[in-house]
Amino acid sequence: MAFTIWAIVLGVTIFIARPKTIMSFGLFFGNIFIGLLSPFLWNSLTSYQQNRILTFINPEKDPLGAAYQIIQSKTAIGSGGLFGKGWGDGTQTHLKFLPVQESDFILSVIGEELGFITIFVILIVFGYLIVQIMKQSYLSKDRFSSLALIGFATIFLSHVFVNTAMTVGLIPVKGLPFPFISAGGSFLIACYLMFGLILKLSVNYSD
Incomplete structure (x- = not known):
């Protein structure tokens, strides 16, 4: 019907x-x-993929199972308010209610302890960084440098958007870390390598 x-x-x-x-x-x-x-x-889709989608639509359906992560994440951010509870005073974080807090849900930790203002500043900084990378790609004199810079900007943008959106429940939970902030050896090294290449390629547009 x-x-x-x-x-x-x-x-x-x-x-x-x-x-x-x-x-x-x-x-x-x-x-x-x-x-x-x-x-x-x-x-x-596999069962866990279906659960992620169903949890995204109705988190309260399984609050202690598939929806546990996102509920605890939103609770942490909401309890932090505008300015946070203070460094080291987050109950969701230090009482281990918030899972994967060192990588996937690092923004939830920041929101609870340092507040929404800090998250907003972080997003502004990364937004400015991505805009500058795109600007350098436009000014670059060779096609390879331009395309590489666009690719790096896209990687940073996708990780920032997906990690932030899943933290507040706008999209289903995905295991994408936040650049330069989330713990994780391989991705952190990749971020530094990309940033180094960005600095090198950015000088090609000027004589």
Whole structure:
């Protein structure tokens, strides 16, 4: 029933918008095909992947199981408020309620102990860094340096966005660490290597 209503609404929307005929049929039948394909895509996922999606939609469904991480993460950030509880005074952190706090949920620790202001400053700094990398890629005189800088900026942006979004429950939990802050040898080394290459490639745009 829900799928039928969705198809009717989609058809009416396309009819009202009145784009080209071929585009209309393409959008209509393409969306129907994706809708019919979704059960097969869902069944192709493993059980833990399905649990992550269901937990994202309704975290309270399994508060002590699949949803435990995200609930504790949001509790930690919420309890920290604007300025935090103080360095070393986070209860969610030091009483071990918050799992994987040294890497995946490091922002939750920062939010609880140092507050939302600190998280905001961190995001501003990384936003400025990513914008500057993209600026250098635009100014670069050779194609390789430009594409490499765009790639590095994309890596930093994806890690910052995914880690921040999963911490506050905007997307399902993923194991992407936060650049330069999360504990983890290989990714931290990779971040420093990328930053060194960024500094080297950035000098190519000027004589």
